[in-house]
Amino acid sequence: MSAALALLRRDLSLLMPGGSGGGVLPLLFFLAVAMLYPFAVGPDAQLLARTGGGVIWVAALLAAILPLEKLVTGDLEAGVFDQLSLRDVSEELAMAVRLFAHWLAFAPLLLVATLPAAALLGLDENTTRTVLLGLLAGTPGLAAVGLAVAALTASMRGGAALAGLMVIPLAVPILIFGAGALSRPDTSGILFTAAISLGLCALAPFAAAAAIRAAQEN
Amino acid sequence: MQAQLTAKDIACRRGERLLFKGLSLDCAPGDALQITGANGVGKSSLLRILAGLLRPFAGEVSSTGAIGLVDERLALDANQPLGKALAFWERLDGCSDPGRALDVLQLEPLLDVPVRYLSTGQKKRAALARLLNRNCPIWLLDEPLNGLDTQAQKSVEALVALHCGGGGIAVVASHQPFAVPGGKALAIEDYAA
Incomplete structure (x- = not known):
């Protein structure tokens, strides 16, 4: 337990915006997309309100890719995982903690930034609420996919670009149900998104740990 | 609990190359062992195998007691x-x-x-x-003298001597002369495949 706390403290200090490795870049990227979209399609309020929710979802997905580069590579190169295995701290634990820290570092801020983005796109109250709930349900899944892919590509040259490409197809189910909830009167889409997220969060630490062990053998 | 580090008949393969084979060592509390050899003969790989971070191509490694590793990666x-x-x-x-x-x-x-x-x-x-x-009983040091000035080199040697004097085990891979207590050395070239 104390190992998990020590890991969480370190991960947060590295990943949080303002921390030594983190940044607000994903957030600015997210807001920039919401800002550019009305410029690109024109000031048709009805069109913006109808498509805005989907745009926020796409922007959130792409913003979730940005922090992946720093998620695992640095620690693998610095031998942190070697030292952790010597201390019998499993890669699974390290990755589960990192998943939580990674989510904390980008998702809450993203949810806050959704409010100005929704205002920029002229979304009504109902749509904004559905988008927020959907993102709350979907971002853990995005974080999980991101972590597993970051670990898989950590030992490759140019892994970061590849990670971005690999995340997109894996994140499609979250996008379909999360953004799909916007066109349904009930909450089934959001619940589906949450279910996918939970499944991914349960799998990701094991997948990421296996990837790290494979990379250590090299 | 007495510290112990044993390797039996291990071989190491990196890629297509067999670096060494038939290497055995046995360290009891207080033992220090220097691994010598030119660059690329497999000193670091041997330490990683002893640490349990790398699977040996053949043979087995067993240890009692926590293992501390210092290599070129700082963590x-x-x-x-x-x-x-x-x-x-x-x-x-x-x-x-x-x-x-x-x-x-x-x-x-x-x-x-x-x-x-x-x-x-x-x-x-x-x-x-x-x-x-x-505060772990088994030390694996990979080129611990690299980059150190003469004074710091002396104090690292003193630390290793102190550690072994207190019943610890130290395995030091170094291409530089390293004064280990007891002066035992193992040249990897002897086991080159």
Whole structure:
């Protein structure tokens, strides 16, 4: 337990915006997309309100890719995982903690930034609420996919670009149900998104740990 | 519990190349062993196999007691000040007296310096501080003298002697002469495949 706390403290200090490795870049990227979209399609309020929710979802997905580069590579190169295995701290634990820290570092801020983005796109109250709930349900899944892919590509040259490409197809189910909830009167889409997220969060630490062990053998 | 480190008939393959085979060693408490050999003969790989980080191509390794490894990879966050980077490992290892290692290795003046600004020798000393703080019976040191000045080299040799005097085991891979207590040495070239 104390190992998990020590890991969480370190991960947060590295990943949080303002921390030594983190940044607000994903957030600015997210807001920039919401800002550019009305410029690109024109000031048709009805069109913006109808498509805005989907745009926020796409922007959130792409913003979730940005922090992946720093998620695992640095620690693998610095031998942190070697030292952790010597201390019998499993890669699974390290990755589960990192998943939580990674989510904390980008998702809450993203949810806050959704409010100005929704205002920029002229979304009504109902749509904004559905988008927020959907993102709350979907971002853990995005974080999980991101972590597993970051670990898989950590030992490759140019892994970061590849990670971005690999995340997109894996994140499609979250996008379909999360953004799909916007066109349904009930909450089934959001619940589906949450279910996918939970499944991914349960799998990701094991997948990421296996990837790290494979990379250590090299 | 008595520390013990045994390797039986191990072989190491990297890619398509068999680096060494039939290598056996047996370390009892108080033993120090220097691994010698030119670059690329497999000193670091041997240490990683002994640490359990690399599977040997053949043979087996068994150990009793916690293993500490110092190699060229620092495992300290480059952007954080040294004090903060070391503090993570101190918390993880439950170290109660980190001051002693800092004192022995003369790292106190560097605690506020981000790790990436440290010189090679200072980084090596920081990694050794992480090892000392952990208080583990088996030390695996990979080129511990690299980048260290003469005085620091002497104090590392003294640390190893002290560690072995207290019943610890030290395996030192170094291409430089390293005064290990007892003077046992193992040349990997003897086992070259």
